[in-house]
Amino acid sequence: xxxxxxxxxxxxxxxxxxxxxxxxxxxxxxxxxxxxxxxxxxxxxxxxxxxxxxxxxxxxxxxxxxxxxxxxxxxxxxxxxxxxxxxxxxxxxxxxxxxxxxxxxxxxxxxxxxxxxxxxxxxxxxxxxxxxxxxxxxxxxxxxxxxxxxxxxxxxxxxxxxxxxxxxxxxxxxxxxxxxxxxxxxxxxxxxxxxxxxxxxxxxxxxxxxxxxxxxxxxxxxxxxxxxxxxxxxxxxxxxxxxxxxxxxxxxxxxxxxxxxxxxxxxxxxxxxxxxxxxxxxxxxxxxxxxxxxxxxxxxxxxxxxxxxxxxxxxxxxxxxxxxxxxxxxxxxxxxxxxxxxxxxxxxxxxxxxxxxxxxxxxxxxxxxxxxxxxxxxxxxxxxxxxxxxxxxxxxxxxxxxxxxxxxxxxxxxxxxxxxxxxxxxxxxxxxxxxxxxxxxxxxxxxxxxxxxxxxxxxxxxxxxxxxxxxxxxxxxxxxxxxxxxxxxxxxxxxxxxxxxxxxxxxxxxxxxxxxxxxxxxxxxxxxxxxxxxxxxxxxxxxxxxxxxxxxxxxxxxxxxxxxxxxxxxxxxxxxxxxxxxxxxxxxxx
Numbered sequence: 123x124x125x126x127x128x129x130x131x132x133x134x135x136x137x138x139x140x141x142x143x144x145x146x147x148x149x150x151x152x153x154x155x156x157x158x159x160x161x162x163x164x165x166x167x168x169x170x171x172x173x174x175x176x177x178x179x180x181x182x183x184x185x186x187x188x189x190x191x192x193x194x195x196x197x198x199x200x201x202x203x204x205x206x207x208x209x210x211x212x213x214x215x216x217x218x219x220x221x222x223x224x225x226x227x228x229x230x231x232x233x234x235x236x237x238x239x240x241x242x243x244x245x246x247x248x249x250x251x252x253x254x255x256x257x258x259x260x261x262x263x264x265x266x267x268x269x270x271x272x273x274x275x276x277x278x279x280x281x282x283x284x285x286x287x288x289x290x291x292x293x294x295x296x297x298x299x300x301x302x303x304x305x306x307x308x309x310x311x312x313x314x315x316x317x318x319x320x321x322x323x324x325x326x327x328x329x330x331x332x333x334x335x336x337x338x339x340x341x342x343x344x345x346x347x348x349x350x351x352x353x354x355x356x357x358x359x360x361x362x363x364x365x366x367x368x369x370x371x372x373x374x375x376x377x378x379x380x381x382x383x384x385x386x387x388x389x390x391x392x393x394x395x396x397x398x399x400x401x402x403x404x405x406x407x408x409x410x411x412x413x414x415x416x417x418x419x420x421x422x423x424x425x426x427x428x429x430x431x432x433x434x435x436x437x438x439x440x441x442x443x444x445x446x447x448x449x450x451x452x453x454x455x456x457x458x459x460x461x462x463x464x465x466x467x468x469x470x471x472x473x474x475x476x477x478x479x480x481x482x483x484x485x486x487x488x489x490x491x492x493x494x495x496x497x498x499x500x501x502x503x504x505x506x507x508x509x510x511x512x513x514x515x516x517x518x519x520x521x522x523x524x525x526x527x528x529x530x531x532x533x534x535x536x537x538x539x540x541x542x543x544x545x546x547x548x549x550x551x552x553x554x555x556x557x558x559x560x561x562x563x564x565x566x567x568x569x570x571x572x573x574x575x576x577x578x579x580x581x582x583x584x585x586x587x588x589x590x591x592x593x594x595x596x597x598x599x600x601x602x603x604x605x606x607x608x609x610x611x612x613x614x615x616x617x618x619x620x621x622x623x624x625x626x627x628x629x630x631x632x633x634x635x636x637x638x639x640x641x642x643x644x645x646x647x648x649x650x651x652x653x654x655x656x657x658x659x660x661x662x663x664x665x666x667x668x669x670x671x672x673x674x675x676x677x678x679x680x681x682x683x684x685x686x687x688x689x690x691x692x693x694x695x696x697x698x699x700x701x702x703x704x705x706x707x708x709x710x711x712x
């Protein structure tokens with residue numbers, strides 16, 4: 123018999139009845155039924171009920187056992203009485219009658235419960251993450267993650283992609299988020315950077331002729347945490363393809379996403395080809411560039427109606443170059459006044475000066491702003507919003523960027539409060555035609571809006587003949603249920619076009635040669651047209667697991683302050699280590 127087990131706890135079954143078996147695991151729960159002790163023993167496969175008779179010579183030692191102690195039992199599998207069968211367990215029709223017991227690992231008093239959710243605070247869960255991972259829900263999330271990654275690999279290989287590994291120590295890049303820097307001992311005063319993404323390396327692989335690349339790539343960015351973004355590090359499915367158009371990249375990713383989401387969920391998945399929404403339309407209709415298409419509400423522009431309106435609050439906004447946006451919600455005219463007051467309050471909390479609305483009922487309208495509007499204006503509003511009796515239309519007015527943001531949040535809040543978001547589906551879409559450049563609000567200068575390595579639509583002619591703010595790029599995002607899974611682009615593989623694009627964004631030829639020398643030099647030796655994308659693995663699993671926070675699908679995540687409470691990272695280092703790296707610490711003054 124094996125030293126520790128012949129069977130896993132969750133895999134013993136009726137075929138084992140009458141057999142002597144050995145199992146090992148953690149004490150999940152203990153119950154005393156008139157002297158007979160029932161233990162639920164747990165390993166990663168599930169639970170097995172172990173019955174201990176008072177006659178056993180190890181019975182007295184039960185008093186010293188604590189929950190989560192690791193035990194090994196030898197015993198016989200028997201059928202449970204009909205009245206004690208537990209249909210919730212895979213082993214619910216059997217139990218083990220213990221004959222011998224060995225303590226393999228004693229446990230101290232645990233800081234929170236494993237068998238049930240006792241509402242332990244997150245900092246405690248992260249400090250004792252190894253205990254948290256014993257919980258069934260979190261354990262299942264981590265198993266799901268591993269299964270998803272394995273299936274992604276299989277599918278990518280089936281589609282003709284080859285897996286590569288790219289360097290972790292590389293050079294710092296002037297674009298994107300903050301780098302994590304690594305000082306060089308051998309080259310005093312110089313630093314490596316951990317890669318924000320394998321961007322340049324995967325493009326170099328295309329120049330090298332490998333054609334179809336993928337990697338489950340670790341990426342490192344010194345940025346703040348969000349519910350859908352882990353600080354410090356994350357994993358992405360990094361993809362690059364040669365001799366492709368934007369449509370070819372879309373087809374490959376649609377094939378992958380429909381397969382993965384179809385395999386690991388019972389929800390309906392958008393059929394390929396996924397809808398394509400221009401960046402301009404996304405900002406207008408949904409108020410953001412990562413729209414949740416499960417939400418049926420759409421934003422419309424109604425600024426023209428108020429250009430010469432007597433409603434000065436809106437008319438003044440339009441005359442000063444702002445916009446007025448409206449959201450129609452069908453069939454909610456019977457909502458109580460409190461609902462509308464609460465929505466006004468919400469709009470103010472997210473930065474709006476207020477929230478106008480009109481309630482359309484049979485033969486009448488109700489609205490705090492109706493008295494300022496002419497019959498013609500109300501008629502135009504009905505046409506613009508496709509209003510029917512029973513509908514309500516809400517208004518936001520301000521500068522365009524601010525209005526988009528507020529209207530998008532109001533759209534989402536309305537759908538949440540009215541339970542309009544469909545829960546049984548994954549709604550995918552592509553956001554396309556991103557602007558190549560934008561104005562930096564602080565410096566009022568031209569800067570890249572998305573990915574500096576993207577090919578501008580129209581190439582050099584667009585860069586030399588168009589207003590920079592009118593130039594579109596072959597850049598795209600894939601979005602699912604309001605979560606941006608990835609950005610991607612058809613790459614700028616022509617040196618002259620790249621130099622020009624960076625020049626327009628304020629980077630001289632010397633900067634491009636210095637920071638991207640490896641790639642720009644490679645392009646001078648025959649580069650194929652190529653493009654790619656990099657969906658976030660953490661976000662894919664978060665959606666499949668139906669978790670609101672990305673930390674619930676990562677085995678050992680940082681907290682929101684980018685700290686590992688379990689391993690005490692980041693931590694101080696010794697003076698000797700600093701001397702070897704030629705570094706002095708200058709702490710900020712308190």
